[in-house]
Amino acid sequence: MSDVENLLAVEDLHVSFPGRGRGRRAARTDVLNGVSLAVRPGETLGLVGGSGSGKTTLGRAILGLVPARSGTITFAGERIDGATPRRRRTLSRDLQVVFQDPYTSLNPSLTIGDTLSEPLLAQGLSRAEARGRVAGLLERVHLPSDSAARLPREFSGGQRQRVAIARALAIGPRLIVCDEPVSALDLTTQQTVLELLLEIQEGTGVSYLFVSHDLAVVRFVSHRVAVIHQGVIVETGDAAEVTERPQHVYTRSLLLAAPVADVAEQRARREAFERERAAG
Amino acid sequence: MSGDGGGRGNNGGKGGGGGNGVLRRVLRNPLGLVSAVVLALIVLAVLFAPLLSPQGPNVASLRDSFGGPTGGHPLGFDSAGRDMVARLLYGGRNTLGGALLALVVALVIGVPSGLLAGYRGGRFDAAASWVVNLVMALPAMVVLLASRAILGPTVWVLMVVLGVLISPSFFRLVRGVVAGVRGELYVDAARVAGLSDARIVARHVLIVVRAPIIIQTALVAGIAIGLQAGLEFLGVGSGSTPTWGAMLNEAFGNIQRAPTMIVWPGLALGLTSASLVLLASALRDALEDRGAPAARRKARRGGSGLVSSELASPELVSPGLVSSEPAPSESVLSESAPSEPAPSGPVSGEVGERAELLSVRGLRVAYDLADGTVKEVVHGVDIDVRAGEIVGLVGESGSGKTQTAFSVLGILPEGGRVAGGSVTVAGTEIVGLDERAHRALRGTVVAYVPQEPMSNLDPSFTIGTQLTEPMRYKLKISRAEARKRALDLLRQVEITDPERVFASYPHQISGGMAQRVLIAGAMSCDPDLLIADEPTTALDVLVQAEVLGLLRRLQRERGMGVLLVTHNLGVVADVCDRVAVMHDGRIVETGTAEQILHAPEEPYTRRLLGAVLDRAPARGAWKGETA
Structure with a gap:
């Protein structure tokens, strides 16, 4: 990996949340305990973990939505942990996000066009220029061009997620943090949204940090997969390697716990899962 | 989405958001229409007092004191021989103007501090909340009486004090709503999109607090008018300025001699306050209706735990x-009684043979929508367990x-309701x-x-x-x-x-x-x-x-x-x-x-x-x- 410049490098990142109460009584909660990972240009790194593993917090720390306690986050050769608010605002040109819940990630009272032009206006485009770009963005995510004048509530979950993806793409970012972008979607919708993400990556060379709890989804979109457990990365490797021949016991149980839509194979998985659990 | 809101107080302008649709919905509501029309008439009459009024409010002719209605003076004269219509119109200027002043003061203090406390949280929030609790603990009437004693008997100063006293209601409202919005993902998304805090507040936060503020403003306006009239009635206001409260005071003093004199200021106050309350409720219906379709998604009956x-x-x-x-259900029971405890046939879709434990046949579920239509969401489902x-x-x-x-x-x-079909559970x-x-x-x-x-x-x-x-x-x-x-x-x-x-x-x-x-x-x-x-x-x-x-x-x-x-x-x-x-x-x-x-x-x-x-x-x- 050393032969290529990493687009994003996280080194020994610690994140904690202050406890309730004041003074010494406030026990802090450590969410990330020394996480290191790297994403190369044009690459998708899948980040898998159970609930409470810290996977979402890692994404939020990279986006500057939660502060790092220690460690470094380097983006395109520049330290961005502890960046000033002003620097953060310009960073948004390169660093974007797609959230899990397409229902709450779009402001219900803004039209799709307003939502999409927001990041463009923030980067200093004129209103007319922004309007012009919106049509192109809608086309990129395969939404009808008359969507711009409509409100989020007129769209289904999958369509809303397309809007969220279009918003992330608006300024042409180099890295998009995808925080469980398909886990609120139906099976058939999930597939089309994942295919859209792949298509966009091929077209633009954008990198993804793809956060999910679903190994099947992660291996479908990721070049490499990192497994996070209790705030620590326990295993990293190529997608096929990690999802088919997991080394770490946690990854193995994650794999065995995920049910497959095949009666015989699932029975075998279930037995193996119970065996591992009895043994552990 | 460009509605500039018509500038109600200081909360209308920013953000936009379909102001016209709201206005139309308010006017379609009969109560909303009537109260809006009454309020508009009162405000217009008061604004154009010099044109409508036969003479100045303080023009007195003792000859006419307690005089009945005459040609140019439809409501007659008061104890000092001043024209009642003129007193009402000019008094309305002071009463409504005073209430407006109190409202503006309350909004100017309450809304920005509430925004800041809700959005930033932390120390400012703690300090502001402490001050607000202190202000709320003060008995309003006592403070008003005391401030009159100190600051002198001008109605405008009293209204500024009243504005300060009611500002906590705006602070609390705004702070609560904003603190809720701050946690929304779309606010995070806006931060990631590179928007400054000021811009996020203007675009995403104000739009959410706008509706509650408008409703609260209408309610508080009614309260301010009532409080002000109460002060004047007690004789706390400034003696010389005509206000509805002062008119009440005067009429009450002469209630034996001219009992009808109390009717007109009372009617003016009652109509204004009632219209404001009704308008507030019509506004609430119109503004909060907008969220209804989104809310329905989560309306899954909570009480099922x-x-x-x-x-x-x-x-x-x-x-x-x-x-x-x-x-x-007896008839159903006897029908299904003969069916054997089916030896777990592979497929149970066949109608006719019904499972003992749970059997659903031709189930249809329909929802009655707000506009009177019925939407069927389940069209004839058969299932057995x-x-x-x-x-x-x-x-x-x-x-x-x-x-x-x-x-x-x-x-x-x-x-929602079952619109057709049969569901038997253990034979019932x-x-x-x-x-x-x-x-x-x-x-x-x-x-x-x-x-x-x-x-x-x-x-x-x-x-x-x-x-x-x-x-x-x-x-x-x-x-x-x-x-x-x-x-x-x-x-x-x-x-x-x-x-x-x-x-x-x-x-x-x-x-x-x-x-x-x-x-x-x-x-x-x-x-x-x-x-x-x-x-x-x-x-x-x-x-x-x-x-x-x-x-x-x-x-x-x-x-x-x-x-x-x-x-x-x-x-x-x-x-x-x-x-x-x-x-x-x-x-x-x-x-x-x-x-x-x-x-x-x-x-x-x-x-x-x-x-x-x-x-x-x-x-x-x-x-x-x-x-």
């Missing part, structure tokens, strides 16, 4: 009631699978069954495990209370016995430290633990049929595997029938014996799990299976920069 769904009213067990209940089997009801969102499950439980959300027809009899079935015959374990536990009671309460009602057992049973149940759902969990509050346990507790609760009255609505969707995969294993084990041990609503075909492969695939309110295919997963016949089932990523190849290794 442990306590509420299984808590039967005590009289249920009285024999008279119980025996009278099955009456309406026999004792000792798990039947998966599979479909995507909007397929009607949850509506079907809710119909069986009789807990369809507000506006439940379509058309009255609520009381239905409640008797829930818990003991049919139990429910919901999707969101946490929101189905009451945060203010311990797990133990929530487990034992239904048992004590339903099974008529003592507290000690219920406790013993509850601990035993917790052990059965593989909770390692049942005593601790029993004494815990819901926030002290994890989501997976909460779901085990709910399963224990569902088992508590030994049901024959379990309806599980996406029981593992909110859980972690590892926890999901454990909970599914647990459900399977309990179902086998107890010979229960389970209707498992799910969208996950892996879950189907894991635990289901038979499967019904639902799409657009219809069952498209039924069969054993093997048949459906390995030899699906319907195109929709195939499409669903085609979207499963289990078998999709892993993405290849990264080959360097592509662009």
